[in-house]
Amino acid sequence: MRRLGFILVLVLVAGDSAVAASLQERVAAAKAGETIRVTPGVYAAPLLLDKPLSLIAEGAGVILQGTGNGDVVKIVSPDVTVRGFVIRRTGTDLDKENAGITIAAPRVTVEENRIEDALFGITLRDANDSVVRRNDVGGKTDLGIARRGDGIKLWNSNRVRIEENYVHDCRDLVMWYSQDLVVRANRVERCRYGIHFMYAGHATVEENRLGDNSVGIFLMYGQELVLRRNVLSHNRGPSGFGLGLKDVDGVDAHDNVFSDNRVALHVDNSPSRTDLTHTYKRNVFAHNDVAIGLMPSVRNNRFTENSFFDNVEQVAVFGGGDLKGNAFTVDGVGNYWSDYRGYDADGNGVGDVAYKAESLFENLMDREPRLRLFLFGPGQQAVEMASHAFPVVKPKVRATDTAPLMRATPIEAGVLPAPATGWSGAGLLAAVTLLAAGGWIMFLGNREIR
Numbered sequence: 189m190r191r192l193g194f195i196l197v198l199v200l201v202a203g204d205s206a207v208a209a210s211l212q213e214r215v216a217a218a219k220a221g222e223t224i225r226v227t228p229g230v231y232a233a234p235l236l237l238d239k240p241l242s243l244i245a246e247g248a249g250v251i252l253q254g255t256g257n258g259d260v261v262k263i264v265s266p267d268v269t270v271r272g273f274v275i276r277r278t279g280t281d282l283d284k285e286n287a288g289i290t291i292a293a294p295r296v297t298v299e300e301n302r303i304e305d306a307l308f309g310i311t312l313r314d315a316n317d318s319v320v321r322r323n324d325v326g327g328k329t330d331l332g333i334a335r336r337g338d339g340i341k342l343w344n345s346n347r348v349r350i351e352e353n354y355v356h357d358c359r360d361l362v363m364w365y366s367q368d369l370v371v372r373a374n375r376v377e378r379c380r381y382g383i384h385f386m387y388a389g390h391a392t393v394e395e396n397r398l399g400d401n402s403v404g405i406f407l408m409y410g411q412e413l414v415l416r417r418n419v420l421s422h423n424r425g426p427s428g429f430g431l432g433l434k435d436v437d438g439v440d441a442h443d444n445v446f447s448d449n450r451v452a453l454h455v456d457n458s459p460s461r462t463d464l465t466h467t468y469k470r471n472v473f474a475h476n477d478v479a480i481g482l483m484p485s486v487r488n489n490r491f492t493e494n495s496f497f498d499n500v501e502q503v504a505v506f507g508g509g510d511l512k513g514n515a516f517t518v519d520g521v522g523n524y525w526s527d528y529r530g531y532d533a534d535g536n537g538v539g540d541v542a543y544k545a546e547s548l549f550e551n552l553m554d555r556e557p558r559l560r561l562f563l564f565g566p567g568q569q570a571v572e573m574a575s576h577a578f579p580v581v582k583p584k585v586r587a588t589d590t591a592p593l594m595r596a597t598p599i600e601a602g603v604l605p606a607p608a609t610g611w612s613g614a615g616l617l618a619a620v621t622l623l624a625a626g627g628w629i630m631f632l633g634n635r636e637i638r
Contacts, residue, residue, distance in 0.1 A: 211235065215243075226250050226273075233260040233275075237268050245272030254278050260306070261289045269297040278306045280328065285337060288325070291315045298323065308337030309358060315345040320353060327358035333380050333402075334359070342366045342388075350374060363388040370394075376401060380425070385410045389438070393418065404430045404449065407458075412438040417600055421447040430476070433458040442469040443600040452476040452499070454506075456483045467518075469493050470599045478504045480587075487513035495524040495596035502527065503545040503587040511586055516543075522591035532594045543592040546585045 211231045214224055215238075223242040228249035235252060237243065254260040254277040261275060270289065279286035287308035289298055292315065299321040303309045309325035312318055325339040339358030342348055347368045355361050355376045362384040363369060369391035375398075376382035382398035382405060385391070389411040396418045398404035402425020407413055413436065420430035428450025433439065436458040446452035452473045459466055465488045473479035474497035481504045482489070491514075496502050502525060505511045516523060522543070530539040 215239075215241070221267075233277075234258055235261050237261065237263045237265060237270070239265050240267035241265075242269040243271070243273075244269070250274065251276065256280075257286075258284070259287050259290045263289065263291045263296050264293055266293045266295045268293070268295075269299075270301065271297075271299050273301045274304070275301055276304045276306065278308070280307050280331070282307065282335070282337060285311055285341075287311045287337070291318060294318065297321070302326075306337070307331075308341060309339040309355065311338070311341045311343070312345045312348060313343045315342075315348065317347045318345065319349045319351070321349070322352045323354075325353060325355045325358065327356075329357050338362050339376070339379065342369070355379065360384045362386065363391070367391075371396065381406050382420075382423070384408075385413070389413055392416075397421075398423065398430075401425065403427050403432055406432040406434070407436045407439070408434045410436050413440075415439070415441040415444060417443045419445045419447070420449060420452070421445070423449045427451075427454075428477075429454045432456075435460050437461050437464050439466040441471065442467070443471065445472045445474070445599070446476060446479070447472075447474045449476045451478045451481045451504075453479065454481045455486050455489060457485065459488055462488070464488060465490055467492070470597050471495075472596075472599060473497065473499055473502075475499065477501065480504070481506050482511055482514065483507060484511060486511070489514045490518045491516045491523055492518035492521050493523065493593070493597040497526045497596070505584075505586050510584065514587075516587050516589040517591045520591055522589040522593055524593040524596045525589065528592050528594075530592065537594050539592040539594060543589040544585050545587040 211226065212235055215235070218224055218239070218241050220240045223244060225244050225246050227246050230251045230253050233252045233254045250272065251274040252260055256277050257279040260278055261270065275288040278288055285308050287310065288303035288306035289310045291298065291310070291312045294316040296315055296318045298310060299319065300323065302324040304326045305328060306326070307328055309327065310320055310323065320340060327336040327339065336359045338360045339355035340350060340353065340361045342363045344365045346366055348366065349370045351370070352373045355374065357378050360379060360381040361374065361376055362381065364386045366388045367390045369388065371383060371391065371393045373395045376396065377400050379401045381403045382401040383393060383396065385407045387409045392414045393405065394416045398418065399421045401423050404420035404423040405415070406429065423430050430446040430449035430452040431441070432454040434456045437460055439458065468489065468491045471494045473494065476499045478501045479496050479499040480502070484505050484507055525543050528539060528543050530541040530543065532538065533540050
């Protein structure tokens with residue numbers, strides 16, 4: 189009886205293998221526009237889809253398995269849909285961008301698939317009007333993050349919608365030379381850049397959750413970008429930006445939450461055009477090392493109705509220099525600052541004295557980031573006391589808000605993540621701070637900080 193059962197299992201496995209081997213043949217035999225429904229089993233790849241059709245997995249456990257070389261699924265025809273598969277085991281050739289799914293045609297829909305053990309997850313090249321929705325995309329975790337491919341990559345693909353995907357343990361979710369995009373409700377974790385725009389624009393980026401990456405969102409050399417209702421938290425890699433901008437023109441960022449990033453918002457030469465203004469409105473900056481970090485040449489940025497909660501440094505000017513041509517009060521409306529020490533005598537919700545971001549120790553940190561080692565200790569206190577006592581070391585004012593809000597402004601949507609944990613190694617930090625405090629006071633006495 190047991191032998192009979194064993195023989196039956198062999199027959200079933202052989203049957204599945206026969207079905208698997210025939211999937212490419214079923215595609216070849218299908219008519220244009222036909223729907224192919226695939227039952228559970230392990231199906232051999234690579235698989236080429238070269239005509240308009242729908243390939244639909246029937247239930248869980250429908251696996252398209254590659255050989256460990258090249259792509260698993262390649263789509264070269266427009267009007268193709270691939271839904272519901274487990275797609276795994278690509279090659280490892282970065283030059284050829286081995287991918288779980290490669291799309292090289294317009295109007296393709298890829299949805300509800302799980303991609304695993306893939307160098308690149310989903311790549312789109314010349315794939316206008318395509319949709320990538322509700323996929324779980326995981327990379328090759330045995331490779332270093334720089335050696336992995338992108339979870340989702342667009343190249344020269346316009347009017348694409350990337351929605352509700354979970355991308356993790358990959359390199360980037362990146363858009364190259366693509367326009368008129370919607371990037372909505374994705375969750376990206378443990379990657380290098382959560383969302384990365386390169387020479388791309390006219391896009392809406394909304395309701396995404398980007399956490400535990402090196403950088404949450406990085407926008408470079410793009411134009412006309414709307415960012416709203418995103419949550420950017422715990423992005424603490426070598427750059428550690430929640431949102432970084434480099435040579436970007438036309439940004440409207442509102443109702444986003446920035447929490448526990450090394451630098452929540454980093455701005456470099458954005459806008460680059462002198463006739464443009466960027467507006468940051470109703471965003472929450474909470475528990476970041478630096479809430480806003482600007483290069484000294486940055487101009488034409490406006491901040492209004494934002495809420496700044498307990499950031500180590502509210503506004504930083506990286507590299508020294510004076511910050512000019514940016515506004516922290518717009519049309520008589522400023523921002524909420526948790527460290528504001530003013531008052532509201534007439535009860536109109538606006539502080540009666542201006543908020544000024546000024547701290548000698550923070551001025552020093554902008555020039556020498558390693559001084560953060562001495563934060564919250566006697567060394568910092570001694571430097572600040574010296575700045576109040578001796579005008580020669582008076583700190584620069586990095587930002588002035590002439591109408592600070594007494595209450596935080598509600599945002600449209602988003603959940604504020606839990607505050608970050610405190611410093612580790614506090615005892616060592618305090619000891620080093622005590623030893624260094626006197627030396628820094630002597631240093632300051634011999635150097636003018638302007």
